[in-house]
Amino acid sequence: MSFFNSIGRSMTRAGSRNPKRSPTPSSATAEQQQRSQTDSSVPPSPNPSLSLSSSQNGANGAPRRSPSPQQQPKPLYLCSPFVDAALVKGNFKTIVMLPKYVDIMEWVAVNVFDFYTNLNEFYGVITDVCTQQSCTTMSAGPTLSYTWINQDRKSVHLPAPTYIDYVMTWVQNLLDDENTFPTKSGQDFPPSFPSTIKHVYRQLLRVFAHIYHAHFHHLLHLRSEPHFNSLFAHFLAFGQEYDLLEVKDVKGGSSTVGIGALWERWREMGILEGTKQ
Numbered sequence: 247m248s249f250f251n252s253i254g255r256s257m258t259r260a261g262s263r264n265p266k267r268s269p270t271p272s273s274a275t276a277e278q279q280q281r282s283q284t285d286s287s288v289p290p291s292p293n294p295s296l297s298l299s300s301s302q303n304g305a306n307g308a309p310r311r312s313p314s315p316q317q318q319p320k321p322l323y324l325c326s327p328f329v330d331a332a333l334v335k336g337n338f339k340t341i342v343m344l345p346k347y348v349d350i351m352e353w354v355a356v357n358v359f360d361f362y363t364n365l366n367e368f369y370g371v372i373t374d375v376c377t378q379q380s381c382t383t384m385s386a387g388p389t390l391s392y393t394w395i396n397q398d399r400k401s402v403h404l405p406a407p408t409y410i411d412y413v414m415t416w417v418q419n420l421l422d423d424e425n426t427f428p429t430k431s432g433q434d435f436p437p438s439f440p441s442t443i444k445h446v447y448r449q450l451l452r453v454f455a456h457i458y459h460a461h462f463h464h465l466l467h468l469r470s471e472p473h474f475n476s477l478f479a480h481f482l483a484f485g486q487e488y489d490l491l492e493v494k495d496v497k498g499g500s501s502t503v504g505i506g507a508l509w510e511r512w513r514e515m516g517i518l519e520g521t522k523q
């Protein structure tokens with residue numbers, strides 16, 4: 247337990263969840279997440295009765311996509327000046343590097359906590375426009391929509407607000423779980439921590455992807471795009487540096503759509519330069 251970690255998390259933990267959210271899968275665990283990831287597209291299942299066996303190596307998270315070509319107008323987030331609007335200029339290498347004397351687990355934990363907290367804040371701002379009616383699926387591109395594994399382990403489409411509520415509640419519960427994110431002195435991180443974090447990362451990536459695809463214009467109205475771009479670029483850079491991110495998840499499938507295009511554009515611009523992959 248580092249001083250840095252205890253400060254970072256204790257300052258932001260309280261009240262970080264949007265009060266509008268319903269308490270959902272309180273018993274969803276990393277192991278369940280691993281289990282659900284064995285299927286093709288597979289977020290954490292809300293079904294608390296899933297067994298805790300795991301097959302994390304089968305995880306692939308390939309989103310369901312239709313094969314239709316992408317003859318769509320360019321989304322705003324790929325257009326100038328929005329694509330390079332940022333609070334942070336240059337690349338993110340220096341701020342993702344592990345500081346001296348800080349344990350890598352602590353570093354990852356506190357950063358993931360911050361990504362979650364910030365993303366939750368952004369989503370809280372647009373929650374009124376992300377509704378069951380406006381976002382009937384967890385869309386992330388013209389031909390890309392993430393599915394959820396239900397209690398029968400069937401892949402189903404959920405309205406985006408429902409999907410995101412499940413994800414954010416699941417992550418919040420993990421963060422609050424001392425066995426997953428220990429905050430007390432002398433308590434070690436569990437061996438499953440790296441794989442848990444990877445699952446968290448994949449799900450948060452999907453929330454980013456939906457916001458970019460469906461709500462970027464709302465962020466523009468709020469003039470929040472530099473903040474959101476910086477948060478997402480930091481998230482990507484950190485994920486690359488610590489191998490928390492699967493490139494195929496970012497790209498969204500065999501051909502790049504949505505945030506995958508943004509990711510490639512930022513790499514070309516040097517924003518993600520210096521990090522792995």
Ligand SMILES: [Zn+2]
Nearest residue numbers: 376381406460
């Ligand atoms: Zn939405």
